[in-house]
Amino acid sequence: MRASGAEQVEEAVADCVAALAAVREWEGVRAGRLEWDCRATAVHIASDLIAYAGQLAGRAQDAYVPFEITPDDGTDNAGLLTVIGTTGTLLAAAIRTTPRAVRAFHPYPFRHANREGFAAMGVAEVLLHTHDITEGLGVRYEPPTELASFVLTRIFPHVRPGPTPWQTLLWATGRGDLPGREPVGQWRWSNNPVLRSERLDLEGVTPATVADLSTGGDGGYEWVGSAPADGTRVGAGLMVKQYEEGTFHPEWTMYVLVRREDDLALGAMGFHRAPDGDGRVEIGYDLVEGARGHGYATEALRALSAWALAQDGARTVTAVIDRANVPSQNVVTRAGFTRVTENAGEYAGEYVYEIRR
The missing domain is CATH 1.20.120.450 (dinb family like domain)
Incomplete structure (x- = not known):
């Protein structure tokens, strides 16, 4: 793409x-x-x-x-x-x-x-x-x-x-009708958001981007190591489903992490969906192997969670991490998250971390 x-x-x-x-x-x-x-x-x-x-x-x-x-x-x-x-x-x-x-x-x-x-x-x-x-x-x-x-x-x-x-x-755009949908009066299009951290641009994805990523494409980016990580493709597939259901939110979506010095994409981070009625929103992330160990995930997580907690309707950002994934636990801890519980039953072996407004 x-x-x-x-x-x-x-x-x-x-x-x-x-x-x-x-x-x-x-x-x-x-x-x-x-x-x-x-x-x-x-x-x-x-x-x-x-x-x-x-x-x-x-x-x-x-x-x-x-x-x-x-x-x-x-x-x-x-x-x-x-x-x-x-x-x-x-x-x-x-x-x-x-x-x-x-x-x-x-x-x-x-x-x-x-x-x-x-x-x-x-x-x-x-x-x-x-x-x-x-x-x-x-x-x-x-x-x-x-x-x-x-x-x-x-x-x-x-x-x-x-x-x-x-x-x-x-x-x-208010120029026609669709079966089962109310007529549109006022409308406005939406370009994708971009957030900045010290070294990275966090670029909100479009439906076109996630569709390409989910089917093996590059999403329009050059990637460290030539391709995104598997978790990025899985997350993109979830965003495609939200778009098809009409629940895709331009801000509460996946963000591609782009290193400003060379315009290379090194991973993705984003929200599973918009905040729920209690103001809780879950975040996830994935980096390509060649970009790990440089603090990029921590930097991006600080920026994205701080942005989220500044929005109306969001009070708590959560991250669910496998108990065996110690590097990811270290990332969320350095970003200011606190472990609050351990899942049981079907999701046993997962820690739940959160950061509050």
């Missing part, structure tokens, strides 16, 4: 231009359920594409780069499509030339996104607003399934998959 998203942006833009090139009259026609007319919506597509390219190219960290695009007076519909094609090319180029670890400003929900996030947002803007324009003009439009899936599995992790990716995306 090494797709940066550039090819998806190019494909979405080409699909948009082909769909709209067959339509002659845009002027004064309202774009579907939007307040804009079709021309203004087309300008908006180009504006978003160039804005995202600017964020990545400028490595913006605190706000949007202060510029905008305005078509020349007299630009006709064919000219607008040229602008969309050009700005799409610029975003794809920015994605291709941006290193994997770089994140630039985007206001929600975590005030940053990586190149794949900007690609997914760009594709979403193109697909959805092409739909708005064609809906206003009474023209049927349906993009390639893979593009809708690309968007959903990157920036809509909280949305349970539906009958088809395109139907699901339309429903998730």
Whole structure:
């Protein structure tokens, strides 16, 4: 899994231009359920594409780069499509030339996104607003399934998959209905979170990442020792199941531990699920063999458990460790956890550690 998203942006833009090139009259026609007319919506597509390219190219960290695009007076519909094609090319180029670890400003929900996030947002803007324009003009439009899936599995992790990716995306953005689900009024996509410790970036996974990891892929990372540990793949499989059930939480998920000095992934750490009604949340972790013995697990555990205990609804972080796994017991102890009990019955031989707010 090494797709940066550039090819998806190019494909979405080409699909948009082909769909709209067959339509002659845009002027004064309202774009579907939007307040804009079709021309203004087309300008908006180009504006978003160039804005995202600017964020990545400028490595913006605190706000949007202060510029905008305005078509020349007299630009006709064919000219607008040229602008969309050009700005799409610029975003794809920015994605291709941006290193994997770089994140630039985007206001929600975590005030940053990586190149794949900007690609997914760009594709979403193109697909959805092409739909708005064609809906206003009474023209049927349906993009390639893979593009809708690309968007959903990157920036809509909280949305349970539906009958088809395109139907699901339309429903998730208030543009359609799905059987058995209430209509969506307000909505917002979600880029993945990233936490920082002294030496590591803890990168929250997306459904696309865990799907790849669970089936033997690299998740889009270069790993110490060339591959993730078995426990990481097992944890990824659990996250895939949560996504399919609609219980995937972008923050209460698995985090890949990436060493900043060389951008190598060395393990994963994360929560089994969101905190329960008593404010308890269980954490687990796994490092590749070549990264053990350097304090990375302890460092990451301190950072992630401290973050968790600062969130509303979380009061206790627990870790369940096999009695024979002394190195892991040492990790949680150094991170501030205390052993509180030993499991019995089916889970006999496991110690339960916890740290409280």
